[in-house]
Amino acid sequence: MGPWVLRARTGPGAGELVGSGGCSLYTSGTTTVWNTAFVLRPQAWGQGYAQEVTAAGRRCAHALHPDLPVIAVVAAGNPRSRRAVERTGLRTVCRGPDAKDPDPTAELLLYADRGLSEDQVRALTA
Numbered sequence: 439m440g441p442w443v444l445r446a447r448t449g450p451g452a453g454e455l456v457g458s459g460g461c462s463l464y465t466s467g468t469t470t471v472w473n474t475a476f477v478l479r480p481q482a483w484g485q486g487y488a489q490e491v492t493a494a495g496r497r498c499a500h501a502l503h504p505d506l507p508v509i510a511v512v513a514a515g516n517p518r519s520r521r522a523v524e525r526t527g528l529r530t531v532c533r534g535p536d537a538k539d540p541d542p543t544a545e546l547l548l549y550a551d552r553g554l555s556e557d558q559v560r561a562l563t564a
C-alpha cells in the first residue's frame with residue numbers, strides 16, 4: 439500500500455486535486471513500519487483532509503499488518519505539520535538532528551503509535 443491521491447468529493451471544487459497522503463510501508467535495515475505522510479495544496483489546508491487521509495490509511499494499515507508500528511517523521515521547524523501529526527494521535531518518540539538539512543540547528547521529530555526499540559529508532563532516524 440502506498441500514498442493516495444486526494445480529490446474533493448463535493449462542493450464547488452468537486453473532483454479537484456487536494457493533495458496526497460496516507461500510510462506507506464517503509465523499510466530501513468531490518469525495520470519495517472507504516473510511514474504516515476501528507477501534503478496538501480495550500481488552499482486545502484484547514485479542512486481536516488490530513489486527518490481524513492491518515493484515518494483511512496491507518497484503518498488499512500491495521501487491517502493488513504497490525505503488528506507494524508505506525509510512524510511519522512516531521513521537521514521540528516514545521517509547526518503546522520507537527521500539529522497535524524499530533525492530531526492524528528501519534529506520540530513523540532525522539533527528537534534529533536536532521537542530517538539531510540544544511541542548517542546545523544535543524545531537527546527532526548519521530549512520532550509513533552507505540553514504543554519503539556533503540557534499533558528501530560536508529561534505523562528510522564539514520
Ligand SMILES: CC(C)(COP(=O)(O)OP(=O)(O)OC[C@H]1O[C@@H](n2cnc3c(N)ncnc32)[C@H](O)[C@@H]1OP(=O)(O)O)[C@@H](O)C(=O)NCCC(=O)NCCS
Nearest residue numbers: 475476477478482483484485486487488489518519522525
Ligand atoms: C501539514 C499539512 C498537510 C497540514 O494541513 P492541515 O489542513 O492543517 O491538516 P489537518 O487535516 O490536520 O487540518 C486541521 C485543520 O483543519 C480544521 N478542520 C476543519 N474541518 C475539520 C475536520 N472535519 N476534521 C479535522 N479538522 C478540521 C481544524 O480545525 C484545523 O484547523 P487549524 O489548523 O486552523 O487549527 C499541510 O500544512 C501541508 O501540506 N504542508 C506541507 C507539507 C508538509 O509539511 N507535510 C508534512 C509531512 S508529514
